[in-house]
Amino acid sequence: MRTKPDEKARKILQAAVEIFAQKGYQQAKISEIAKKAGVAHGSVYTYYKNKEELLYQMISAVWKQFSQKLHEISKAADLDPLQKIRKMVDATFDAFTGNPQLGFVVIKEHNELRKKGIDASKEEYLHLTKSFCRVYEQGVAEGFFNPGIKCETYFHFVFGGLYHIIHRWAYAPPSIDLEEAREQVQHYVQQSLLGG
Missing domain, CATH: 1.10.10.60 (Homeodomain-like)
Incomplete structure (x- = not known):
């Protein structure tokens, strides 16, 4: 066959x-x-076409699925903003650690493409930011979140930290307890958004 x-x-x-x-x-x-x-x-x-395209396709696929998941969470009518934030943190961990081999390649090798001026995640990162800010704005409108936060700057800060944790995990899995890290990130993000 x-x-x-x-x-x-x-x-x-x-x-x-x-x-x-x-x-x-x-x-x-x-x-x-x-x-x-x-x-x-x-x-x-x-x-x-070549090895570079293979790498691009695998990295691009991960970021597209991740972006789509955050978009779906941001639009979910049955979740309040706090629940959406927790699910977004979960989705971030899952996107890069759900398939450890793929997550390792994406984390470790993405810079190979960037060195050549190719960014397999740029457009998707913009979509991630929009999805997060949609939830933040909903949270402000519904009285959940501190209205004094500049959403895009906050997202870059939080995502950068989260990505760094996942990066450390990719290079030395035993050094990071992913479940503990997930819970702590959810707690810190939630508390910082609620803070007055």
């Missing part, structure tokens, strides 16, 4: 995640990715 094209592309991408996580982007070879995916070497180039 022949493998469907989209299934073959998915297998190649998953193999690339495993090889990049194991060897690093610079050391990985397309031939190794093809072998791991169980496809001919030339088949990789049918779906991906």
